[in-house]
Amino acid sequence: xxxxxxxxxxxxxxxxxxxxxxxxxxxxxxxxxxxxxxxxxxxxxxxxxxxxxxxxxxxxxxxxxxxxxxxxxxxxxxxxxxxxxxxxxxxxxxxxxxxxxxxxxxxxxxxxxxxxxxxxxxxxxxxxxxxxxxxxxxxxxxxxxxxxxxxxxxxxxxxxxxxxxx
Amino acid sequence: xxxxxxxxxxxxxxxxxxxxxxxxxxxxxxxxxxxxxxxxxxxxxxxxxxxxxxxxxxxxxxxxxxxxxxxxxxxxxxxxxxxxxxxxxxxxxxxxxxxxxxxxxxxxxxxxxxxxxxxxxxxxxxxxxxxxxxxxxxxxxxxxxxxxxxxxxxxxxxxxxxxxxxxxxxxxxxxxxxxxxxxxxxxxxxxxxxxxxxxxxxxxxxxxxxxxxxxxxxxxxxxxxxxxxxxxxxxxxxxxxxxxxxxxxxxxxxxxxxxxxxxxxxxxxxxxxxxxxxxxxxxxxxxxxxxxxxxxxxxxxxxxxxxxxxxxxxxxxxxxxxxxxxxxxxxxxxxxxxxxxxxxxxxxxxxxxxxxxxxxxxxxxxxxxxxxxxxxxxxxxxxxxxxxxxxxxxxxxxxxxxxxxxxxxxxxxxxxxxxxxxxxxxxxxxxxxxxxxxxxxxxxxxxxxxxxxxxxxxxxxxxxxxxxxxxxxxxxxxxxxxxxxxxxxxxxxxxxxxxxxxxxxxxxxxxxxxxxxxxxxxxxxxxxxxxxxxxxxxxxxxxxxxxxxxxxxxxxxxxxxxxxxxxxxxxxxxxxxxxxxxxxxxxxxxxxxxxxxxxxxxxxxxxxxxxxxxxxxxxxxxxxxxxxxxxxxxxxxxxxxxxxxxxxxxxxxxxxxxxx
Numbered sequence: 001x002x003x004x005x006x007x008x009x010x011x012x013x014x015x016x017x018x019x020x021x022x023x024x025x026x027x028x029x030x031x032x033x034x035x036x037x038x039x040x041x042x043x044x045x046x047x048x049x050x051x052x053x054x055x056x057x058x059x060x061x062x063x064x065x066x067x068x069x070x071x072x073x074x075x076x077x078x079x080x081x082x083x084x085x086x087x088x089x090x091x092x093x094x095x096x097x098x099x100x101x102x103x104x105x106x107x108x109x110x111x112x113x114x115x116x117x118x119x120x121x122x123x124x125x126x127x128x129x130x131x132x133x134x135x136x137x138x139x140x141x142x143x144x145x146x147x148x149x150x151x152x153x154x155x156x157x158x159x160x161x162x163x164x165x166x
Numbered sequence: 167x168x169x170x171x172x173x174x175x176x177x178x179x180x181x182x183x184x185x186x187x188x189x190x191x192x193x194x195x196x197x198x199x200x201x202x203x204x205x206x207x208x209x210x211x212x213x214x215x216x217x218x219x220x221x222x223x224x225x226x227x228x229x230x231x232x233x234x235x236x237x238x239x240x241x242x243x244x245x246x247x248x249x250x251x252x253x254x255x256x257x258x259x260x261x262x263x264x265x266x267x268x269x270x271x272x273x274x275x276x277x278x279x280x281x282x283x284x285x286x287x288x289x290x291x292x293x294x295x296x297x298x299x300x301x302x303x304x305x306x307x308x309x310x311x312x313x314x315x316x317x318x319x320x321x322x323x324x325x326x327x328x329x330x331x332x333x334x335x336x337x338x339x340x341x342x343x344x345x346x347x348x349x350x351x352x353x354x355x356x357x358x359x360x361x362x363x364x365x366x367x368x369x370x371x372x373x374x375x376x377x378x379x380x381x382x383x384x385x386x387x388x389x390x391x392x393x394x395x396x397x398x399x400x401x402x403x404x405x406x407x408x409x410x411x412x413x414x415x416x417x418x419x420x421x422x423x424x425x426x427x428x429x430x431x432x433x434x435x436x437x438x439x440x441x442x443x444x445x446x447x448x449x450x451x452x453x454x455x456x457x458x459x460x461x462x463x464x465x466x467x468x469x470x471x472x473x474x475x476x477x478x479x480x481x482x483x484x485x486x487x488x489x490x491x492x493x494x495x496x497x498x499x500x501x502x503x504x505x506x507x508x509x510x511x512x513x514x515x516x517x518x519x520x521x522x523x524x525x526x527x528x529x530x531x532x533x534x535x536x537x538x539x540x541x542x543x544x545x546x547x548x549x550x551x552x553x554x555x556x557x558x559x560x561x562x563x564x565x566x567x568x569x570x571x572x573x574x575x576x577x578x579x580x581x582x583x584x585x586x587x588x589x590x591x592x593x594x595x596x597x598x599x600x601x602x603x604x605x606x607x608x609x610x611x612x613x614x615x616x617x618x619x620x621x622x623x624x625x626x627x628x629x630x631x632x633x634x635x636x637x638x639x640x641x642x643x644x645x646x647x648x649x650x651x652x653x654x655x656x657x658x659x660x661x662x663x664x665x666x667x668x669x670x671x672x673x674x675x676x677x678x679x680x681x682x683x684x685x686x687x688x689x690x691x692x693x694x695x696x697x698x699x700x701x702x703x704x705x706x707x708x709x710x711x712x713x714x715x716x717x718x719x720x721x722x723x724x725x726x727x728x729x730x731x732x733x734x735x736x737x738x739x740x741x742x743x744x745x746x747x748x749x750x751x752x753x754x755x756x757x758x759x760x761x762x763x764x765x766x767x768x769x770x771x772x773x774x775x776x777x778x779x780x781x782x783x784x785x786x787x788x789x790x791x792x793x794x795x796x797x798x799x800x801x802x803x804x805x806x807x808x809x810x811x812x813x814x815x816x817x818x819x820x821x822x823x824x825x826x
Contacts, residue, residue, distance in 0.1 A: 008275060010820045012813065017237075018697055019677065025235045028264025036275040039282050040265055041812050042236070044741075044804055048788030053809055060817035073672050076697060077787035078761045087792070112697070113679040119269075 009129050011064040012057045013040045013122075014049045016080070019070035022112030024122075032119035035126040038066065045069065046107075047080025051091040058100050064129035067107040068121065074111060081109065101132055167292055170201040170226040171284060172217055174208035174233035176263055181206075183267040185277040189232060192281045196288045200224055208233050214246045221250035228252070228294060230287045232260035232280060253296030255740065255803065258287040282816060289815035293808045297740035302782040304390035304736055305490040306330065308727050311382055311670065314342020315361060315713055316705025317495035318368045319720030320727075324493075325373035327728045332487050333368060334396055336666070337426075338379045339444035341365055342497050343706075346427065346521060348528035348535075350713060351577040352608035358443050358530070365445040378405075378446055381666070383484055385673050388762070388785060389700030390490045390736045400480045402451035402459070403437070407475035410447030412439055414467035414476070423455040425532065428525045431518075431540070432532030437467045437476075442530055451476075491700045491727040492674060494684060495720065496667055498706040501556025501564065501660040509555065509628045509657060515541040516635055517628060517655045520551075520574060527581050537585050539654055542633075546589065546653030549582050550637045551575045552625045553595045556660030564660050566681055569710035571658040572599045576612040578656065583616040591618045592650050594625045594639050602714070621648060628655055661710040674701050683709045694723040702726050741802045742784035743791065749798035750776045756790035756799050765790060765799070 015021040021042050027034065043049055046069030054065045067088060075081045088107045095102045106125050110118045171193040175181035186204040193202040201224045207213045208231055217229060229252070231243045236259040244254040260283040270276045306329055310321045313335030321333045333340070344350075345365075347357035369376055383395040418435035425433055427440035436456040437449050449467075457464035458478055468476035500521060504512030516539050518526075529535035539546050553575055557568040572595065579591035598620070600606045612618045623640035630636075637650045663682040671678050676696040677685040684707050687695040694702050702723040705716040730736075743765070745756075752775035757765045764783035770776035777799065788801040797806055 008278075010816070012816060021235075022237060022697075025237055025261075025264040028235075028268040031268055033271060034269045036266075036270040036272065036279050039279065039286065039816055040261070041286060041809065043788070043809070044801065045787040045789065048791060048801065048804055050792045050806070050809075053813060056810060057813045057817065060814065061820040062813075062817060070677070073668075074677055076675055076677075077785060077789065078672075078675055080761070080787050080789050083759065083789055083792070111677060111680075111685075113677075113685055 007134075009037050009063040009126070009134060010061060011038045011066060011126060011129055012062045013038050013066040013068065014043050014046070014053065015040050015067075016046045016069040016076075017042055017044050018076035019074065019112050020068035020110045020118070023068075023110040023114045023118040026112060026115030027118040027122075028115075030115040032115055034119050034122045037126050037129070038122055045075065045077050045080035046084035047075075047077065049084055049088070051087050054088070054091060054105060055098075058095075058104060058135070061135070063132070063135045064104045064106075064125065066121070066125050068110050069107075071109040071111055074109075103128055103132060104135070167198045167227045168201075168225055169196075169199045169228050169230060169288055169291055170217070170220050170224060171196075171199055171203075171230045171232065171288065172208055172220075173202070173204040173262070173280075173284070174213070174231065175204060175206045176233060177206065180233070180263050180267045183270065183273055183276050184262055184280045185273060188277055189262070189280045189284060193230070193284050193288065196285055198292050199288055201226065209239050209242055214242075217243070217246050218250040221247060221252060226252070228256040228258070228291045230258050230260060230284060230291055232262045232284050232287070234263040235259075235261045235265075253298075255297040256291070256294055258291040258294065260284045260287040282819070285815045285819065286812045289811040290808050293805065293811055294803055297802055299737045299740045300781055301735040301737055302390060304731055304733065305392075305488050306731050307332065307487070307489045308731070309334065309392070309394050309487060309489040309492045310495060311492065312336075312342070312495035312497055312705070312707070313340030313368070313376075313378070314495060314497045314705060314716070315344045315364070316497070316716040316720035316723075317342070317493070318364050319717045320493045320495060320704045320724040321368055321374050322364065322371065323721050323724030324727055325371045327724070329373065329728065329731055331371075331374045332394075332396070332489065333374055333376050334380050334382060335376070335378045336381050337440070338401065338448060338450040339440050339446065340368060340376065340378065341443075341445065344713060345441065345443070346429070346524060348524050348531070349577060349581060351573045352604040354577065354580065362443050365443070369445045376446065377485070378448070379450060380485075382670060382673055385492065388783065389730070392489050392492060392700065394487045394489060394492070396485045396487060398483045398485060400453070400482045401448070402453070402456070402476065402478055402480045403449050404475045404477050404480075405446060405448045407473040408448045409473060410439060410444070410449070411472065412449070413470050413472065414449055415439060417466045417470045419464065419466060420455050420457050423452050428532045429519065429522045431522050431525045449475075490731045491702065493702045493704055493723045493727060494670065494674060494676070494707055495704040495723070496664050496670060496707040498661045498710065499664045501662055503555050503657050503659050505562055506555060508626060509552070509655075514628065514630060514635065514655075515539075516630075516653070517657060519657055519659045520571070520578065521659070523578055523656045524574075527578070527585065535585070537582065537654075544653070545586055547586065548650065548652045548654075549579070549589060549591045550635075550650050550652040550655045551579060551591065551593045551658060552637075552655060553593065553658045554624075554660070555657040556662070557658075558596060564662070564681075567599065567710070568661040569599075570712040571660070572597075572609065573605055573712065575658050576600075576609045576618070579612050579618040580616050583618075591616075592637075592652070593618055593620045594637070595620060595622060596624065602712075623648070661706065663707065667707060674698060676701055683707065694719055694726055700730065738782050739786060740781075741786045741804070742781050743779045743786070743788065743799050743801045745777045745779055745799045747771070747776045749796045751796055751798070752776055753795065755793040755795070759789050759793050761787065761789065
């Protein structure tokens, strides 16, 4: 169960390798305890984060998506986070039009030395998603469609992983 | 593809909070996973050997290691699979230590999360392909930014190893902070006597080109092939003609210029050579106070200069240098004590900083080595030192220890007794931090031999009364209030990054920590490297450091630069972008967004414009991938389908679970 209480929700994080992934590592090294809902996907830079990745996650079953990179002026690639900021800001405004609460998506900057800040970011975002609750529960029939869709798109025959770990 | 999953216990680091066996068992259900196991230490020799064996026995094509952060051990496991005959890029890691076991308390949730992270890694690995690296030539030249003791040491070591060095110094002379010091602890030997020969060596070394009074304009390129544009500031003195005779400084009528080198103790002339041992010993005109440059009349220096070196029309110029590595050694600045209202807010003349006191103690300083109160020029008999002014004080935004103040306070109290034998020194301190060789003995000597009185407690207020300064504070050991009537108060002001540090970090594409110091790649194992390949750190720019530590780090950074440039060619990371010419429509959006100018326009076989990645220049950020309307430019190992596969791997399970 998550530390936030109640059922664990489904949160995906896209983190840049240089700052925020390091910050999340620093939080781990410092044993800054966090809710366990978040699953982190490592990216080279927030400039690599296509807003469509975020959208894909939200329409495919994630309850929240968090993107975090280097502080402005601190990007390992000079300007990747500026591109990210512009794209993600637009995305944030588009979400309500798609019927997704804009608070389900958040982008922020955490440097590799800011372990404590990462703890705060994760804790607050997870709490916020828990306040919003799970994404409007998927209609079981729709869900089956979605599974088929996901499986089909990859062109593989593998079954939805049989509820591993539970 | 045949994938093997290896789950590490990391002793109890992971195993105490994650059910590793269950993670391995669950992984067997993932697509293409044919083998999964858990082991106590994957990075240990037997752990790596078990990976190697499994690769051979189970004919694995790729490996997922679920252990610590890839920032820690990715390189290790790449080597492991390479030894087993796999391509080194056929490894993905699931970070189940820093991101799972160390931050979550509930073993069941942790185990579920670990399984998900392995699931992501396996989904990505299925779409990885073997990559081969190319090599590129390196420029065997090092740029050292900052000519303090750390920078000088780094420059000398690099040059002695046969590398060409460009040593850039912002001020008109090298020597940095150490040149301002009178004596050094714990030996109390003369600072300039130790540093002077090194400065001369640096200036005379055939492989070192010294660029004083210059600053870094910008740095482009990448490890092995940086291009630095260096701004030579307008000194209004032709350095090639100036002999450093000092005649101009005698004749200059503008004598009220702030004396930067002497920290405002006394004033100097508009044309100025900071100190007698300056290297290069060249005069520089301060344009803010020079009468010729501000009002158009005077020019006394030009008349008196025997070599005709003065040039009032001089403009700054940009010099370009190609280098293979950069060492940042920009040192530190000092805390502005006017933020402490209770200590007079910088308005009490007899409350001075430790570096001002240092200049006062120096025989070549503005007072000729005589300790004088700034207010009336009298010799102080009671001197109070206040430690941690702008250190260890979160309220002032300075939570960290400035490292060497305790030691120089002890030194300065000893020197005070030497200069004024009938004086009494008091030190208000929080703790005495004297951990290096000979340091503890030194602070003891200050107390026992030189009679310095140490009072453990903070000073609450300093105010003038009857020509004296009343220093009021607490003695926490006796549990009482104390008041000292002082003639002079010396504040041990804390260390902070230089004002230009943030900008330089941006230019070098390195990070700073929460206090503004440059950030090392790993606090323990990569202390002089940064996360930008080819950029190294030396001295106090990385954090407060005393002279021995700065010198050691200067040598360490030089060692890193030398070992990097000892190779003729470097291996380029093959995780770069590639353009699929069949999909490229020639819009050239990627060319415009690339921060490294690594994508160029070419003509395809069909005669149409196409984008092409210059592999050696691509740094693998992937910004291009996102702007491409066709998905034609893809970053190896971070391709669209790989990232989507990671997202889908998670979402598919979640959707499946919600259907149960």
